[in-house]
Amino acid sequence: MLGPVPSPSPVPIPPGSRPGASPGLEATIPIIDIRSTAHSVTVAALEDGIRANVLSGFTKPYNEKELPNLLLYNEEGLRLFEQITYQPDYYLTRLEIDILSRHAHQIANSVPDGAILLELGAGALRKTALILDALEAQGKDVTYFALDLDKPELLRTLAEVKGRYTHVSLAGLWGTYDDGCTWLKQVKDRPRIILWLGSSVGNMSRKEAGQFIRTFGDILAPRDRFIVAIDSKNHKLNDIRAAYDDRAGVTRRFALNALGNINDLFNADVVDVSSFDYNPYYNEVQGRNEAYFRCLKDTQVRIPSETPILVHEGEYIRFAFSHKYDRVERQVLWTAAGAYPVQEWMSQDGDYALTMLSWSS
Numbered sequence: 001m002l003g004p005v006p007s008p009s010p011v012p013i014p015p016g017s018r019p020g021a022s023p024g025l026e027a028t029i030p031i032i033d034i035r036s037t038a039h040s041v042t043v044a045a046l047e048d049g050i051r052a053n054v055l056s057g058f059t060k061p062y063n064e065k066e067l068p069n070l071l072l073y074n075e076e077g078l079r080l081f082e083q084i085t086y087q088p089d090y091y092l093t094r095l096e097i098d099i100l101s102r103h104a105h106q107i108a109n110s111v112p113d114g115a116i117l118l119e120l121g122a123g124a125l126r127k128t129a130l131i132l133d134a135l136e137a138q139g140k141d142v143t144y145f146a147l148d149l150d151k152p153e154l155l156r157t158l159a160e161v162k163g164r165y166t167h168v169s170l171a172g173l174w175g176t177y178d179d180g181c182t183w184l185k186q187v188k189d190r191p192r193i194i195l196w197l198g199s200s201v202g203n204m205s206r207k208e209a210g211q212f213i214r215t216f217g218d219i220l221a222p223r224d225r226f227i228v229a230i231d232s233k234n235h236k237l238n239d240i241r242a243a244y245d246d247r248a249g250v251t252r253r254f255a256l257n258a259l260g261n262i263n264d265l266f267n268a269d270v271v272d273v274s275s276f277d278y279n280p281y282y283n284e285v286q287g288r289n290e291a292y293f294r295c296l297k298d299t300q301v302r303i304p305s306e307t308p309i310l311v312h313e314g315e316y317i318r319f320a321f322s323h324k325y326d327r328v329e330r331q332v333l334w335t336a337a338g339a340y341p342v343q344e345w346m347s348q349d350g351d352y353a354l355t356m357l358s359w360s361s
């Protein structure tokens with residue numbers, strides 16, 4: 001199956017998009033910069049937004065402080081997340097691979113020739129490759145767009161699958177989910193398949209998740225599809241706890257890297273990372289993992305041009321949720337999104353779901 005990667009079939013590039021700049025790989029794998037220019041044409045709005053959320057999150061009252069989960073996904077964070085997916089404790093990837101290994105051909109059957117596939121928060125492409133391999137085997141000429149937040153990681157992960165395909169063209173979209181939704185509006189002439197894997201939907205509140213999926217429904221045509229993977233609540237408590245606190249300590253490093261990322265984003269010593277530890281907690285009532293930093297000793301957070309903020313020993317700072325969905329909650333989610341489940345594939349024990357949605361009944 002090795003062969004040259006053809007240039008992606010022409011897909012409109014919005015006028016506001018700025019072409020990526022790094023040489024080398026980019027000559028063969030186009031990375032389209034779709035980061036919103038809402039705030040400025042010169043400064044990346046993505047980083048501005050994260051800095052603003054860091055400031056507002058740290059200025060909340062005692063024990064109500066929160067940090068944006070986007071801090072997790074810088075280049076180092078994405079590499080650590082990939083390592084997490086190889087941890088035996090991280091059952092989510094294992095279950096998703098179980099589903100995709102058995103059903104990738106069925107999924108590929110429902111992708112029309114000439115379609116574009118847009119993957120939200122693509123990360124490493126080990127699982128996606130199962131679908132792309134099935135499309136290639138079926139001789140479907142499609143263009144796959146991996147969307148994520150870090151350009152070097154987009155180049156690295158796409159390079160790992162480059163060369164496997166002659167029918168499947170590859171490209172990266174550098175930006176946020178919202179940027180991807182805006183970009184997608186301009187791709188009307190080809191069938192569109194959205195992929196959202198890894199139970200990333202769980203990182204949003206249940207309400208936000210419904211609204212978010214609905215924004216895609218508002219722009220997709222009846223022939224288009226949205227495929228989303230969701231973890232269930234159907235696991236032993238200890239298995240969930242281990243998934244978010246693996247015994248090799250990779251998740252802990254992944255979490256604490258987000259604090260270091262604050263210093264990089266402000267280019268200053270804002271946070272003393274050694275003053276914090278990672279502390280996950282599975283909230284059975286809410287059906288979600290909650291990820292916190294626990295402050296180990298009184299410490300000052302020094303954001304440039306702002307009054308230093310005291311964080312107290314024992315204080316918790318929340319930075320991520322991972323919601324789980326049972327069958328009824330999935331149905332409620334589809335209803336909130338105004339979508340219809342066309343097909344649902346489950347892992348063998350019925351504890352992880354991959355659902356294909358449509359907006360035409």
Ligand SMILES: C[S@@+](CC[C@H](N)C(=O)[O-])C[C@H]1O[C@@H](n2cnc3c(N)ncnc32)[C@H](O)[C@@H]1O
Pocket residue numbers: 070073078081085120121122123124127147148149175176177178197198199200
């Ligand atoms: C839980 S990881 C899942 C990665 C991969 N899809 C998988 O299944 O292993 C979430 C991914 O979504 C990306 N991500 C999170 N929030 C995002 C946002 N608002 N816009 C774009 N990408 C986002 C992260 O960078 C990361 O790659």
